[in-house]
Amino acid sequence: MEKRVITDLAECMKLWHTLVRPKHIFDLWDFRICFHSHFKNRPFFLILEDKDGIAGMLPLSFVEDLDMFVFFPGEIWQGKTWLERTPIYYRNEAFLHELLFACPERTYLRYMEVQGDNHFPELAVDETGYVLYPELIHFDMAQYWKRFSRKKYKDIIKTVSRVTGDNKAFYINRVEDFDHLVHMSLTNFGPNSYLYDDRFRRSLRDVVDFLDRRGLLRMVSLELRGERAAIDMGALYGGIYTVFLGATHPDFLGVAKVMNTHHMEFACMEGISKVDFLCGDFHWKKLWHLDPEPLYKFVTPELMAEQEMELPVTYDDFRFLAHTDAPLQR
16 A cells, blocks of 8 residues: 655546546535635645555645645634535545555544444544435425424414515525625624635635526525525535525524525425535524534644643534524534
């Protein structure tokens, strides 16, 4: 077994396209390159090879400011990465053990997806992803609402009716609304918004343009009484509807319930296989009876002690908070 490292971006791209079979929107090279273009961390693709060729690939980046190796492209906000379920290539599970063992010192890998019942003692539970499989409710909202108590269901329907009234309008892929999304987020949270980081903001702007060109974008804008009340940004790829960014207007209390209901109805109506609301163990996700899926992390011993220390709040602590009754950022 031989180990080598690829740092040339063009070579990394070739490896990605050769070895990665995209399942999620985050698996697309062009999605991740939107972040690399602005964060500019050095690629560090770890390769294991034997007589049969490449046995495993771990796509890493080195973040100089943190002296840390993370998943490519290293879109760091307050010390941690954001993109989930980074694809790792390994010929069989034994090679994943080898890849993790071969990681450089000070490696911190987050949001790893483990298939089936495979057990990797090197991994620890990171956070819980919250998803909905519409097939389990027979693509029927009436079946979905049965997950709720009658009182909670009536409260949601009453709130949706009260907030929207007779003057609502949904707009899909009105890309200029990205600027309004940014404005609402910064107005509500200032420096605590991850859109406050200009690199993150410009990366997501590029993501919108890329998704729009490819016909993968699903940006939902809700207007109430002529005012932009909420904007959610997501993508539809491979039968998976991923909702990963949102903002609400503070004057429309409860508007998050309107947006949540819209996403669920859309998924059922279109026969979507999976709706992914990403990680973040927030109150609203449990209240909306989403299906929990644990994701995993790998931390080298050099960082283990630092990880146990009190860390600064991360963007994960803000993601999707807008879908509570309070006008909070997600």
